[in-house]
Amino acid sequence: MTAQGSISFVVGEEKKLTDVLSESDVLPLLKSVVGAGLDLAAIVDMTGEPLWFFVPGETAPGAMLPLGTALECRPIILSGDIVGRVHLSAGEGIDPALLRFLARVVGDAVNSMVQTNLKRMMVTELHTKVVQMSYDELLEKNRQLSASEQKYRELAEHLEMRVQERTAELKQAYARMLQQEKMASVGQLAAGMAHEINNPLSFVLSNLETLEKYVRRLSEHAGFCEGQLRQSGSDDLAGRVEDRRREQKIDFILDDLSDLFSQSLAGAERVKKIVSDLRGFSHIDEAEYSQLDVNIEIDRTLSVLSSEIPADAEITREFGAIPLIVCRGALLCQAFLNIIRNALQAKPSGLKLLIRTAMNSKDHITVVFKDNGPGIAQDIQARIFEPFFTTHEVGSGMGMGLKVVYDAVSSCGGTVTVNSREDHGAVFVITLPVNGRTDE
């Protein structure tokens, strides 16, 4: 039995005569047999102690056995065991045959009563037992059901959490994808434009050089003609040419022409460089992984950004001697660009940005970006690499910039950390392995 306070039976447990018989069962029987002229009718246990008895007239407790001289006993059997006796006694006058007969009748009656009562008790006990066990089983089942309900409830709650986690992951992945697509299309656009610009630019350049040559020859020729004219002695004609030359400011034009040519050539060369930087920055012509010089990549990035860099910004480059590293160039340039752009946005005027590259260990390099901007508050430093985290106003930024830095550096096998105090600028440190292939 597990439940408290329940009745406990073991089927087959030993019974005493007093368990099976009760006074109300036997007294009427004893009373009626005494009515037949006996001195005493009793049921005694194995030690001879009376359990129940009846005597005619007044009951006098104690020392009533044996009362009569004639005595007759019959055993009482409880599940095969003799557990007591029916005890009848009478005076001398009684017929012994009658006494024996009465004893047998009472004995049989008591025994059959014992038998019936025992069966009834055993059935009752069994019933109680079975009911109790079923009840206990139900309790146990109930407990198990409650436990499993609890489990499912927890599962359901966790499910909600899991769904939320997954949704956030999906959102991140989607945003990253958007960003990458944007970058890819910017890269393609840049590459396409670079190609379109390169063609006319190259003939502009070569034509400019030829034109310079032609102009030099033309002016030489004009000088030759004038010389010949002076020597011919025709002063009048020479004077007219001289006047015309002065009128047309030919001397000034000839002087200015070389400046114009050199300035145009320099301008065209600059356009060429910008286009090539744009191509280099987008790494559109390269395989995903390539060997690259981080110092050159930073220069390229700076030149791509040149239009955004205000005149008063002071960018110091302290480039150390670092080996070529193997990584995804486009991603890395994007990372540099985002950090520099962040610094430019953080301090629109009077920015001092130090970019330092150095060997960190045998197979790692570090790139440090240190600015004099407003810095990053302590409580949000842990969150700045999270997607959609932004301190800009809604609509002015997605909050993906530093997330892209984080992903780009991670995908090159490197790490990025920030160290900043409010009003004391921010320092971003990117550590990159010399061989940053992560997909092998």
Place this chain on the structure above:
Amino acid sequence: MIHYDTEAGIMVIKLVYYGPALSGKTTNLLRLHDLLPCSGRGDLMVLDTAQERTIYFDLLPFFITAPSGLKIKVKVFTVPGQVKHDATRKAVLQRADGVAFIADSQVRESLNNATSFENLEQNLALVGLDPGRLPLVIQYNKRDLPGIVAEDAIRSLWWSSGVPLFFASALEAWGVVETFQCLLRTTYAALDATCCLSARHGLSMEAFTCGLTVPDASPGMRER
């Protein structure tokens, strides 16, 4: 054990006849009642039945007194075999000292035998008895019928378990006493280990078994 009181010198042992419905558990007890002399046992008590099917249990008590004066009462119970009376089976099985599994030899009853034996193992575990250690004998009953599983097949089925195996026809009254005697022996062995029946009470296995099943083997041992 139902009851063991060294002060009063009483020991009450419970043996249970288990098995599928209609395999002859009650018939086994009826035959034991008929075959063994009434001096060493009480009457067979058959509780209410429904259409001759046991719904509660039957009980046949046996008695023996050890030389030390310890009175030993062996109560042999049957359980109802029908599946629906599982709670009753469990209740009767509680604190059993030994089990005789009465199987039905008929081929078509093989599945019922297996199910019932599985049920026995489950219920033993549920009432806190170890099926691997409880004294157990198996009797294949109804050997008098046609369409029965061959003895060799049954032997090879049970051979690895090491459980004593008997073939019987309770209806023709053979194999019944042998099954009971074996159950008494294995039960004695288990009880002797815990209650020192031979060392403390001077009761040997043969005296125990014969005293309960053969009337004249050890006169004076019985109570009545």
